[in-house]
Amino acid sequence: MSEFQIYLETGLHHVLDIDAYDHVLFLIALTVPYTFKDWKRLLLLVSIFTIGHTLALILSVFGIVMIKASLVEFLIPITILVTAAFHLFTAGKTAKSDNINVVGFITLFFGLIHGLGFSNYFKSILPGNPSEKLVPLLEFALGIEIAQLIVVLAALIVSYIVQTFFRFNKRDYALVVSAFVIGVVIPMILGSEIWK
Template sequence: MNQRCVVLLLVALFTCSSLAHELSTTFISAELRDDGSLDGQLKLDILDLKEVVTLDANANGELTWGEIEASGDALQNYVTNGLRFYTGTQQCILKLNNQLELQELNAVTYLVMSFSSPLYSSSKCAGKGQLSFEYSLLFEAAANHKAIVSLLVASEEHVFIIDNENSRNSINVELNSSSSWSTFWAFIYQGIFHILIGLDHILFLFTLLLTLCFYRHLGEWRSVESKKVIIKKTLLIVTSFTIAHSITLSGTALGIIPVMGSWIEVVIAASILFNVINNLFPMVKNLSLITFVFGLIHGMGFAGALSEFGFTEEHQLLSVLGFNLGVELGQIGLLVIFLPILLLLRESNFYRRYGMQLLSLLIGVVAIYWILERW
């Protein structure tokens, strides 16, 4: 029973980290200009893409940049067959830019491709009424794949989330119509997506939760008998983290707090290591205080991710609110997984004597690796 509890906790952590692939997401941004030309950018998860397009030409299991560049024609065919824009019944013929690049977003590597619809009378997107599009990429590579599509038409931004159920049906965009609700929902999804693939944020909260079912007495860990006490301590930690990261996320995204450099990612990794050390050699008993201080730093990291996704000034406030709400929903999902297991662990002598310390040490090794990698 004791060992089983620890195994359950490890499985729960592995499940959360594996959500990165299950939450496969494509990002598409496009602008329909007044002259009828369409310009945009497409970001595809490279790991998903290699499942549906032969990128590894020599099949040695190692994908090189030369192999990606050599696959230009295959990529052109795949994308133009799976992404189509129309005005009425007229299709806007897309042409991919030959210049490809890789971009790292939240520990996921994306292949970035620019596309445009040339200014020919037979292919441009000029017209009145409706602009529609169809998307059917990468669904065969990831069952839960989604695409976030941002269309800028006549200074109005339209944001949509496309999944496997509506991918093959044209989604019509009434020109000059508002899309505030779809934008808000899209950024909620982005917030959930970010927290669930952000293993560093997960491990920060996880290390704080590891000791919640215990208290220190005469230099030893002892079990907390009351479930209410454990739940109360959990809510205090989560509330502190929510308030702190909401302050810096909103402030940075809205331009009130200056954008910090890459050192933020180093400090986020260091915050995990601090929690590990505090678990092994308790120094700070008020965990909600630790959570608040480092939560301010994590909020700046969230703001960096939000800025990489991009949002227009028109929907700036909605985008920030939606993203922040998505982060909170993601945290609640993690608690639903972890809290029942932690309540079981308070009865485990094995976890109290060895399990918590072992898990903390393993996470500490990961945190040190991240610090050195991000330095």
Template sequence: MPLADFLFYFKLGWSHIVSLDALDHQLFILALVAVYTARNLKQVLILVTAFTIGHSLTLLLSVLDVVRFSSKWVEFLIPCTIFITALSNLFKKDFSAKAVNTNYYLALFFGLIHGMGFANSVRMMLAKDQNMGWGLFGFNLGLEVGQVFFVIIILALTWFALSFLKIKRREWVIFLSAAVFSLALQMALERIPN
């Protein structure tokens, strides 16, 4: 595969997370990461990789035409995954590694749903490509790098809020999660399939 093709798919994956049109994915990552601090960087990187694995699996199955889902339902389910994740944060009283382990399962399972959201638009592009495997690899690598970039921003803001603004950790988690919950709930209500 020529480097230009790899870079094309890498940029596509990157923009899938960091573009202004990627609010749903950004909110999901924010909800997942809200309960962590910079001290949990390794856990957070595993978490976003779990999301990428779920996302990639659905994308692969869709490109191979093994699974197909109604885009109306997928567009509705994506904000549902976000507000469920944010809602689960609101009920957490303990932010130890053991207490937030459920986020790994949420990331993996909900990554499957998020992967369906992009599958319809990228299916045709990748299916025509002779080097589909490299295209998927480039896309997923771009997705992962975009997520890590976004995670670093979230963890830096969390560090600033806790260290300099002296906001209590639980209050910070509630603030972030409540904001994400309300935005995602509004998105879900707007996307209820007819």
């Protein structure tokens, strides 16, 4: 197996790991107000996340930014909560009226925070000095991007099925899914190590 394939698969597994579902929750919360016709906006948002995640890993690998793991683990569900709450309160509005700046900033912030959360593990699996870690880091980022697109595609398919065959309107679907994500993420926030 080539190094490229190893780091690509590590990126894929990082997002698609069922035991680390925070990433998937964020993508579901992010995707909920959109449909297939909004694919350019979704691609932009997914890429913004990947850029933030990769930037955080680069800053960490080069020792520029260090952050306490318990704080990162607390901030990850907070960003999911903010995204889901934003879409809960803006449910029923068309995606074109959404302010891409707000959602884009939240997405970039989540990418930065999540990248910092993964940075210690990433540094431990990569041997050598920081400059030797740049290419594997980009290969890993490609895996993340592909995995995120898989999750977004699955979320869009579910949304289409629910809205088309079960006759859920877009607003109700956004309300239910956003509320579900909030219900899952609140226990993550309350169970955070930061409270101990």
